[in-house]
Amino acid sequence: MPSIFAKQFKERSTKLSADLQHRFWIQKSLKGYEKNREEKRNRFQNWEAARQSAAETKWEAVNHLDQYLIEFTDKIGARGTKLFWASTAREAREYILNLAQEKNARTIIKSKTMTSEEIHLNEALAGAGYEVIESDLGEFIVQLRREVPYHLVFPAMHLTRGEISHLFHEKLGSAETDSPEELTMIVRRKMRAQYCKADIGISGANFAIAETGMISITENEGNARLTTALPKVHVALLGIEKVLPKLNDLALFLPMLATAGAGQQITAYNSFIGGPRQSDEVDGPEEFHIVLLDNRRTELLADPEQRDALHCIRCGACLNVCPIFRNVGGQSYGTTYQGPIGSVITPHLRGLQDWKHLSSASSLCGACTEVCPVKIDLHHHLLHNRRNAAALESGRWERRAFRVFAFLVNRQALFSGVTMICRFFQSFHRLISGTKADPLRAWTATREVPMIAPQSFREYWKSRQK
Amino acid sequence: MVRIFEKLGHNVAFDQALVCCGQPAFNSGCWREAREVATHVVQRLQTTDVVVVPSGSCGAMIRVFYSELFKNEPELEAAASVAKKTFELSEFLVDQLGVTSLGSRFPAKVTFHDGCHGFRELHVKQQPRQLLEQVKDLTLIEMEDQTSCCGFGGTFAVKFPMISTAMGEGKCASALGTEADFLVSNDSSCLMHLQGLLSRKKEKLKTIHLADVLASF
Secondary structure, eight states: OOOHHHHHHHHHHHHHHTOHHHHHHHHHHHHHHHHHHHHHHTTSSOHHHHHHHHHHHHHHHHHTHHHHHHHHHHHHHTTTOEEEEESSHHHHHHHHHHHHHHTTOOEEEEOOOHHHHHTTHHHHHHHTTOEEEEOSHHHHHHHHTTOOOSSSSOTTTTSOHHHHHHHHHHHHOOOOOOOHHHHHHHHHHHHHHHHHHOSEEEEOOSEEETTTTEEEEEESSSHHHHHHHSSSEEEEEEEGGGEESOGGGHHHHHHHHHHHHHSOSSOSEEEEEOSSOOTTOSSSOSEEEEEEEOTTHHHHHTOTTTGGGGGOOOOOHHHHHOHHHHHHOGGGSOSSSOHHHHHHHHHHHHOHHHHTHHHHSOOOOOHHHHHOTTOOOHHHHHHHHHHHHHTSGGGHHHHHHHHHHHHHHTOHHHHHHHHHHHHHHHHHHHHHTTSTTOTTHHHHTTSOOOOOOSSOHHHHHHHHHO | OHHHHHHTTOOOOOOTTOOOOSHHHHHTTOHHHHHHHHHHHHHHTTTOSOEEESOHHHHHIIIIIHHHHTTTSTTHHHHHHHHHTEEEHHHIIIIISOOOOOOOEEEEEEEEEOOHIIIIISOOSHHHHHHHHTSEEEEEOOOTTTTSOOSOTTTHHHHSHHHHHHHHHHHHHHHHHTTOSEEEESOHHHHHHHHHHHHHTTOSOEEEEHHHHHTOO
């Protein structure tokens, strides 16, 4: 039985991949990204060497995660940062909820963090009665629409300017406009007041530096800077795999993330946070909390075959080049992390039985692996997931079919006999091809079946030998 | 392919007992069944000098994925020895034999589709183009998004038919944009998928395998 998530994926992906307008817009915007990425990639002296170096640094960090995490927490803790290790999403949510209660908070402002999507933080906070506002423009837009982000880097990339203008008009009472600048100003005016009003600011982190005990946040709008600096309390939520050994590593990782992620040379704002406001400082939050999230990442760490999936810096490059993502869109997946990386890690984070279908929904073209800046063997991991899925009880029908297949192809005479039978029946198949009565409809609804050659290569070969 | 090698003066053997490399089972996660098929292949090909496959996909299965399939298995060494001597047709001609001109003539405008396995697993990219350039009266017009997938993907094409179709339609549109007469590839499975879509839409563009173009002499 396919899981409910598999059914949902099949339904949504079938609908959206047939939607020509969706196809047009997504491909158009990703074409633009591709051009920029290419251009910025060429500014690297040697992109391939940079990828190799980044992969090695991540390998070092992930394979000595225990040491680097302790170094990071010791150093950032020494400056008065409060640290919480959350084993599960629930523990992370409860810590933040308790903190909000303790601080008598009413309003919470957030900057973009996919990790908070992973633990469903917004729902938990809103459910407990707090006002939660996303300050990233794209995130704010999908929040107004009560949607999940479409893309882990570009949350609202599926919407046109007109749709956004209409949304603002409806929800914020602003005048309709076609100008991106004016649309941005509408949100900016609203946001400025929110930063001052918010009791708590919640952010994620792009990297955590062990050597100096700092988190690094990279962004283009300056909203993360205000979210982490203005409210009295700042909470940073990050997965344990975000740690890098040295500050110097960012000399590679910051431009690499910007290039692979958004086709930018470097993002507009890059912040480092090493603790709450110190006694000799004039600004910054009074309290700084870091929530380090495991949420089954350690299970991935324990799997030597797929451990490199923890290299991921969430740049989204694999989504952008993925022909599946480009056709089904980000919201069809039903996961926090969309595209190839999501298909690889979601079965680990949320269970193979429920999420194995995502690994099957791939042509294994390998465009993702080719583009990944930290060299995760993405499309081969889809194969590993498929193998692990076939070993589950639910995989037994497919296994039986392939037992027959193996039996048949290892017995050439039998195989040739079957080919001849198929050749005979094929002329009858044409009568029902593509209709509802056709057992091959999955193929024939949109495609013709090739005619089996009147003379197979095997038959040709035999006739030559005579 | 047989005609090409015979023209070049090689002895071609074909083992009738071999049907499949096992990739369909492997890609579906049924590695035990895939091993059954692959073991048969490995045993039968032990004594051959060189194995040439007119498909990047089957070539990649043997050369790249057999080592993964037989990891920690007693047949690993035998599989690795077959992997080492297995080549996709165009890479064998160009890289191993140093041949680009076969004296072929194919008077048509063609565009070339890179099968993903040949391109990304075996890194075959320039070789088919070098061969096509030497074909008399042939004009090669590159399409947009040359290296994007045709959407076939084996069982993927029937498990997720609409996604596969959408991908294939994108590819067909790129190929049609070149106004070529033929869509050439070094992988029959991509061609089967694309021809299926083109025929349904009654497009004039025809698919043809690289070997068939090269064997036009």
